[in-house]
Amino acid sequence: MAKQYKTYKKLDLTEVDQEMLKFWEEHQVFEKSVEERSKDNPFVFYEGPPSANGKPGIHHMMARTIKDSFCRYRTMKGMRVERKAGWDTHGLPIELKVEKELGITKEDIGTKISVDEYNKQCRETVMRFTDQWNDLTTKMGYWVDLDDPYITYTNEYIESVWNILQRLYNKGYLYKGYTIQPYSPAAGTGLSSHELNQPGCYKDVKDTTVVGQFKIVKNEASSFLFDNEDEDVRFLAWTTTPWTLPSNTALAVGKKINYLKVDTFNPYTFERVSVVLAEDLLKKWFKADNENGDFEAFASAEKKDRNKAPYKVVANYKGADLAGVDYEQLLDYVQPKGDAFRVILGDFVTTSDGTGIVHIAPTFGADDKRVADQNGIVALTVEDEQGNPAPLVDKQGKFVDEAGELAGRYVKNYKDAADYENVDVAIAVKLKTENKAFNVQKYEHNYPHCWRTDKPVLYYPLDSWFVRATAAKERMVELNKTIKWKPASTGEKRFGNWLENLNDWNLSRSRYWGIPLPIWRNEEGTKEKCIGSIEELEKEIAFANEQLGLDQSVPKDLHRPYIDSVVLCSEDGEKLVRELDLIDVWFDSGSMPYAQWHYPFENQEKFQRNFPADFIAEGVDQTRGWFYTLHAIGVMAFDSVAYKAVVSNGLVLDKQGRKMSKRWGNAVNPFETIGKYGADATRWYMMSNSNPWDNLKFDLDGVDEVRKKLFGTLYNTYSFFALYANIDGFDYSQDEVPLADRPEIDRWVISLLNSLVKEVDADLNDYEPTSAARKIQSFVLDNLSNWYVRLCRRRFWKGEMSTDKLAAYQTLYTCLDTVAKLMAPIAPFFSDRLYKDLNEVTQKEPHMSVHLAFLPTTDESVIDKDLEQRMDYAQRISSLVLSLRKKENLRVRQPLQRVLLPILDPSFQSQVEAVKDLILTEVNVKEFEYITDTSGIVNKSIKPNFKTLGRRMGKHMKSVAKVVGGFNQEDIANVETNGGYTLDLDGEKFELTLEDFVITSSDIPGWSVANDGPLTVALDITLTDELKAEGTARELVNRIQNLRKSKDFNVTDRIRVEIEKHDMLVPAMEMFNEYISAEVLADSLQLVDEVQGDIVDMDGTDVTFAVSKS
RNA sequence: AAUUAAGUAGUUCAGUUGGAAGAACACAAGUCUGAUAAACUUGGGGUCGCAGGUUCAAAUCCUGUCUUAAUCUCCA
Structure with a gap:
């Protein structure tokens, strides 16, 4: 007996998951899927390293499904796809987590806990959830080599990164500079933007704000601003941080903004003054009631109401006119060492707040510093203990000694002093009395706070190392154009714009757990060495030992603090100390194409074969993260793209479209989802529901629908096949029935199948998984199950094995086998189950798994568009007839004599004629009548x-x-x-x-008619006695079949039937006894007067049936 | 505020040079079934976010605007 196709009691996708996982594991299927493909035909994929210090969520399944699907697809196209896993292990989130858990702050590192101990803790923490990650990876069917991942904290990885840094250094891309960064004086540390984005960091605070009056210096450049000799003309500039006013060195105006000169009185000193501010903001500072008021009366009044001061607009200017005008220093505690106190143009100036004139303190604002540098304006600085320039506020957040009466005062209450007096208020009072304040008021605004100390952040100048990304901008833009982005807009617009507006990359992080910057410098910063390998470090250490009489060696661990103690030596014998900075963790992950192979120290050839990547995929949030760092490093260090194609997927939101988060309690647990619905249903849902780059509104009901519909239908289709193939012993050992000998419907489904293969292949090649998935789904549901199998059922169970029956088996087998292969990239579990269940019986292919098989190729010669069109006619005409039956209340079991079909187009008739029998059977009608001469009838x-x-x-x-x-x-x-x-x-x-x-x-007058576009169908609803009898016969067949089924007879059992005699049954029993008997496999069938058995409704009458096995 | 994407039925989504708006799910009523938690038929459901413009014709092209999301910068 031939081997039997496996049959199942019901569809259980989670059981399929487990069986397949076990099978893959036992037979090393993943390894085989790589090893069996030639090294000469590689498809290079890079895994973006996740950080294992958090638990995996459902959104991780999204990116990983995309990655896995395309890698599997390429494997099935015969390519070798090596997939090395990776772990991102460094960075601030890990440090923060460790500090939180240990209950320490950054200051405690090195005192309460040794750096050594701290790093050890980080190392453990970061890999804490690797088990969960590995578990998800396995359970969701993501094939990636977990046994040999790259880990960014290893010495090998660090060494490779150093090598890249040295390449950049040698090209002149690394430099040290000063920038303004968020800084927490209370914590004594700079903060990254990541830290500022922690929830609750931005708070509404009420601050004292000041509009300062900056007195204009009268000279040639400013003379146009003065109407007479004695006029006192001043600029108005607003600030929410009055403590920065002593550091003011410039005022910025907008080039195109309109400014006014307004003659008025100072509201505190009541001195006559002309103030300059933006036209748009006049109403904000002046009451319309007071315009053109009585100046004389106000001046001579004894008691003056500051709210009643008259004003008059006397002149207007463009911002461009004001640039270059000098003004007097507002608060002269410290003098500038260079050009200052001038009006400059700033592109960031708006008229949405303040006065349209922005106070510039280059030491305390990023924009301020940038615009000051551009205009040659210096910052106000004093010398610190080392003689280096330092801001007027020190790192503890208090004014330096040089700041006169402000010296020693904290700009905010950083020490929680009970008697803290607000410096902003003190400055405001001073300005008021000196006729330098135009307005002082409290103002509520949003300001960032340090997440740990809860104190306001300062923007503060800090030393940093930079990558001169701007120097490679043109090349990055150029090479970006060669990358295939999905969707294209992310590459052209989002990423393209970002490249166009590139800033230099701030590499420095003053933390502990990260890759140390391999640069050693002398004290003056005049001599330095950048180390690019451990070997080089060894040589340099030996040199330093010799020169300086030391006894050092290369540390076993390249992290801090060990590396910090290494001292090197310049060629002329000067001591060099390592720059204490770590590098941005994004540089770690951007270096993975090289560092994952420990290039260039090992695997040179392997690297060459695996660079650049053919394909990467991550969330769209990585556009300026990993996608950028990969690209930047690739271009700057190797003048190459790092990846040729990139898919950026959107977010996974909850079903209401809200972001998933633990706080909302709407996060979906991927393990539960997979456990309940199966990995395939989840994967298929994610790929088919919406394009991966659109945000996905994740709804578990949708996953269940996929399970029921697609997998349920496919399962049923297979079960149907297996049931009859087992009975008939079909094992595909017979020769193929030539296509020409197969019936129309077989050729039709084969034609569609080949079209499907072609389209799915094209979609997957183009990184369009959603389109591919929907096409497969539509084929399975609409064409294969609902049309082909439904219409062909009879061919499978009727009679002995014949050519027609064999053709049916072969056709259905081919469809199932091909569908299994097409869907394998997206639904790896069920497809493999299906493939194996088929192939293990027939042994048609030598592969033990669908993932070792090859994607079918399209046979263009069997694609017949005419055939596809006429089957479409057949489906639509059938629908029309069925709809007419419904309208006329004629059930399908009731045969009808004829269908009338108006022929509008000559080819139409021959097309329909070819599928006539299918339609007639489907709708239970005897014949077609075509009306060609339609005039007068239709x-x-x-x-x-x-x-x-x-x-x-x-x-x-x-x-x-x-x-x-x-x-x-x-x-x-x-x-x-x-x-x-x-x-x-x-x-x-x-x-x-x-x-x-x-x-x-x-x-058609007198007929029952229905339309579908150009198709029109009319139905003859006349019932003759014979038609009625035949209808009754079919009703009897139906009732008897139902009884067979309810009695659990086998489909092959012969039976005997006795039916209670009713008049309405007599014609049917007489005319169609043979037919009925044949249909229900009855050895005898008769009407009797008395019968014991099952009572069944026949058109409103209870009829008793006795059905028994013969 | 800027950039990018999205906005079509109760829901999820199609709708490709502009040509008289669709599917699935859900809901209601029915039909068919020798694979079905299937399928089929019929029905209700739409200011295609809003407002202008171009055009004989706009869901589609243009402008503005609103909402949502992401990113980044800033918050003087």
């Missing part, structure tokens, strides 16, 4: 063909539509017989052809 409707006519008729189109809309049956007939129509529009003639109209038959 009512038609007509409308203009907008597509062809619109272009020609243009604005007359509306009139045309009106005329054509008014056509009666005779007019339509004329159009048809004349093959066109001459349209007369107000004397203008237009020749219209038959093409310019869309004519459909809408009705």
